[in-house]
Amino acid sequence: MAAIADTAAPAESAVAYFEGEATAPEWLEKAAGQVEAFVAASDEVLTVVVTSGGTMVPLERRTVRFVDNFSTGTRGSRSAEAFLAAGYRVVFLHRAGSKRPYLSQMSMEALFDADGPGALVETGDGSLLVPNESPVVACVRARRAAKASGMLLEIPFVTVEDYLWLLRRVAQCVESLGARAMMYLAAAVSDYYVPTAAMPEHKIQSSAEALVLELEPVPKMLGALHAEWAPAALVVSFKLETDAALVEAKARRAIAKYGVNLVVANRLDNRNELVHVVHADASRPVVDVSPGAPGEPIEIQLVQTLKAEHEAFVRNS
Amino acid sequence: MAAIADTAAPAESAVAYFEGEATAPEWLEKAAGQVEAFVAASDEVLTVVVTSGGTMVPLERRTVRFVDNFSTGTRGSRSAEAFLAAGYRVVFLHRAGSKRPYLSQMSMEALFDADGPGALVETGDGSLLVPNESPVVACVRARRAAKASGMLLEIPFVTVEDYLWLLRRVAQCVESLGARAMMYLAAAVSDYYVPTAAMPEHKIQSSAEALVLELEPVPKMLGALHAEWAPAALVVSFKLETDAALVEAKARRAIAKYGVNLVVANRLDNRNELVHVVHADASRPVVDVSPGAPGEPIEIQLVQTLKAEHEAFVRNS
Numbered sequence: 155m156a157a158i159a160d161t162a163a164p165a166e167s168a169v170a171y172f173e174g175e176a177t178a179p180e181w182l183e184k185a186a187g188q189v190e191a192f193v194a195a196s197d198e199v200l201t202v203v204v205t206s207g208g209t210m211v212p213l214e215r216r217t218v219r220f221v222d223n224f225s226t227g228t229r230g231s232r233s234a235e236a237f238l239a240a241g242y243r244v245v246f247l248h249r250a251g252s253k254r255p256y257l258s259q260m261s262m263e264a265l266f267d268a269d270g271p272g273a274l275v276e277t278g279d280g281s282l283l284v285p286n287e288s289p290v291v292a293c294v295r296a297r298r299a300a301k302a303s304g305m306l307l308e309i310p311f312v313t314v315e316d317y318l319w320l321l322r323r324v325a326q327c328v329e330s331l332g333a334r335a336m337m338y339l340a341a342a343v344s345d346y347y348v349p350t351a352a353m354p355e356h357k358i359q360s361s362a363e364a365l366v367l368e369l370e371p372v373p374k375m376l377g378a379l380h381a382e383w384a385p386a387a388l389v390v391s392f393k394l395e396t397d398a399a400l401v402e403a404k405a406r407r408a409i410a411k412y413g414v415n416l417v418v419a420n421r422l423d424n425r426n427e428l429v430h431v432v433h434a435d436a437s438r439p440v441v442d443v444s445p446g447a448p449g450e451p452i453e454i455q456l457v458q459t460l461k462a463e464h465e466a467f468v469r470n471s
Numbered sequence: 472m473a474a475i476a477d478t479a480a481p482a483e484s485a486v487a488y489f490e491g492e493a494t495a496p497e498w499l500e501k502a503a504g505q506v507e508a509f510v511a512a513s514d515e516v517l518t519v520v521v522t523s524g525g526t527m528v529p530l531e532r533r534t535v536r537f538v539d540n541f542s543t544g545t546r547g548s549r550s551a552e553a554f555l556a557a558g559y560r561v562v563f564l565h566r567a568g569s570k571r572p573y574l575s576q577m578s579m580e581a582l583f584d585a586d587g588p589g590a591l592v593e594t595g596d597g598s599l600l601v602p603n604e605s606p607v608v609a610c611v612r613a614r615r616a617a618k619a620s621g622m623l624l625e626i627p628f629v630t631v632e633d634y635l636w637l638l639r640r641v642a643q644c645v646e647s648l649g650a651r652a653m654m655y656l657a658a659a660v661s662d663y664y665v666p667t668a669a670m671p672e673h674k675i676q677s678s679a680e681a682l683v684l685e686l687e688p689v690p691k692m693l694g695a696l697h698a699e700w701a702p703a704a705l706v707v708s709f710k711l712e713t714d715a716a717l718v719e720a721k722a723r724r725a726i727a728k729y730g731v732n733l734v735v736a737n738r739l740d741n742r743n744e745l746v747h748v749v750h751a752d753a754s755r756p757v758v759d760v761s762p763g764a765p766g767e768p769i770e771i772q773l774v775q776t777l778k779a780e781h782e783a784f785v786r787n788s
Contacts, residue, residue: 213538214713219538219539219540219541219661220538220539220540220541221536221537221538221539222536222537222538222539223536223537224536224537254580256583257579257580257583261579262574262578262579263571263574265582265611266573266574266610266611266614266615267615267618268615268618268619274601274611277600279603280603280608281600281601281602281603281605281608282600282601282607282608282611283594283598283599283600283601284591284598284599284600284601285598286596286597286598288598290599291597291598291599293583294582294583294591294599297583298583298584298585301584301585302585344536345682346681346682363688364663364685364686364687364688365662365663365685365686365688366683366684366685366686367683367684367685367686368681368682368683368684369681369682369683369684370681370682371680371681371682396531
């Protein structure tokens with residue numbers, strides 16, 4: 155059902171995309187102002203920009219149908235929690251509605267249900283109580299502390315074009331931090347999209363026949379990110395594969411092609427048990443990372459591994 | 472970017488789909504057992520099956536990419552609340568992760584934030600409080616009451632094929648209720664899909680060229696629902712259009728083609744201010760429904776209108 159057309163244009167570079175017809179989202183400069191204020195307050199602390207969740211590819215201007223990438227934002231939100239615990243300041247760029255730091259471990263349903271470990275308890279005077287043994291309490295306090303101390307800034311995006319504009323602008327904002335900034339690109343970014351100019355205004359009408367969609371490659375951001383927008387930052391990208399045989403080879407290819415510093419490679423089916431950290435220096439062995447203890451999120455060990463790399467990167471820069 | 476192929480097969484009927492190669496989801500009979508028990512306890516009360524949220528169309532067997540339909544589930548979850556308030560028993564078939572009755576009005580973020588109308592309050596003894604003036608309290612109690620009294624049964628689905636199997640099976644389960652069952656089809660069901668047999672096993676590999684996707688029409692359920700699976704039930708379907716000129720004409724076409732009893736027609740841009748209820752009897756004028764009071768969800772008036780139709784339908788059957 156899927157075919158690569160042999161007549162299509164090659165992938166546009168991100169630089170060409172921004173010089174072309176695309177226009178910035180209205181909210182971009184407001185978000186950039188928030189990041190600039192965040193960066194200005196950063197002192198000598200390490201800062202990470204975490205991207206998280208999937209990007210949406212609208213098929214119509216008034217969006218009814220869209221193509222999406224599977225991502226709940228679990229990797230990104232848990233990583234943000236681990237970075238905060240490791241002392242980082244975190245800019246969390248996330249798909250609107252995907253998981254967010256400390257909000258992801260509990261569901262509204264668990265609170266609302268009449269029983270269960272997180273359930274709200276009737277007090278008898280009309281209010282409801284989260285008992286101090288509930289796991290919700292620690293999450294609420296951790297989230298409030300991260301917000302109140304200014305260690306966490308969250309900015310949402312929806313479409314892949316929103317994401318492209320936001321990533322570039324935020325990279326430019328953190329460039330003043332030099333090597334102390336890490337770009338941690340955990341978002342599941344669409345590979346193909348329909349440029350706004352090529353979209354129909356209204357809902358595509360249904361018919362009794364097949365629907366043929368032709369999508370263009372999304373402009374490649376990684377090369378421009380490293381080469382132009384944040385050349386001093388440590389860039390960590392992700393490679394998700396379902397095919398075990400391709401995981402490391404794809405990571406090496408991304409390093410060779412885009413000049414990223416580290417690639418976190420994993421398979422879809424065991425991504426919470428095993429990830430591979432591949433270094434740009436091919437003489438460095440691949441580091442396999444697993445959870446530090448049964449039930450502990452793998453992101454805690456992953457962030458420890460990356461923090462050690464980041465500290466060495468800062469010393470060597 | 473979208474084209475209707477002129478060589479493709481016509482839309483398969485739902486009957487042919489179920490007689491073909493498709494296989495039922497593993498969890499289907501467990502869900503059917505829940506619905507059967509629910510129906511067995513229903514006495515003379517009116518019952519509605521509400522479908523809600525969008526359906527996912529996987530493009531790969533191990534799903535990374537998918538096509539999706541925009542739907543938060545707001546219409547369906549608010550309608551379910553309105554049906555419960557109007558005395559209905561509700562089977563709520565919803566896209567996993569979309570909005571659900573009484574859970575949809577508050578967000579975890581509002582609870583977790585340090586201030587704001589829904590914020591959890593520190594008690595000083597280690598626990599957290601939802602104060603009795605919070606809007607959360609009424610939602611928690613309404614949800615618990617609906618669950619405890621057995622008036623609400625929720626069953627999730629994800630893919631469009633899950634949805635097809637679930638809708639057919641649930642329709643068969645409520646058929647014993649005769650005219651006292653309403654099928655209220657608010658879910659945003661995909662028009663096109665990739666049959667499981669046509670899917671690649673692994674993630675589609677990216678390339679520098681365009682991606683061409685060919686999707687087949689989703690088997691049409693409405694005709695079989697009315698004609699075969701639940702012929703005695705009142706069937707209410709929805710027509711969402713972005714183009715104002717097409718709204719009523721599309722509703723009339725659905726009635727003529729599939730034999731549904733009522734169509735709720737609306738536009739995407741004002742769907743919370745105005746909907747049109749179109750009756751199968753073309754001599755009956757279209758009923759325009761708006762919110763009963765400023766700020767009141769339109770679904771309260773819509774459900775009142777449909778309940779009156781349903782009561783007449785029961786009397787006449």
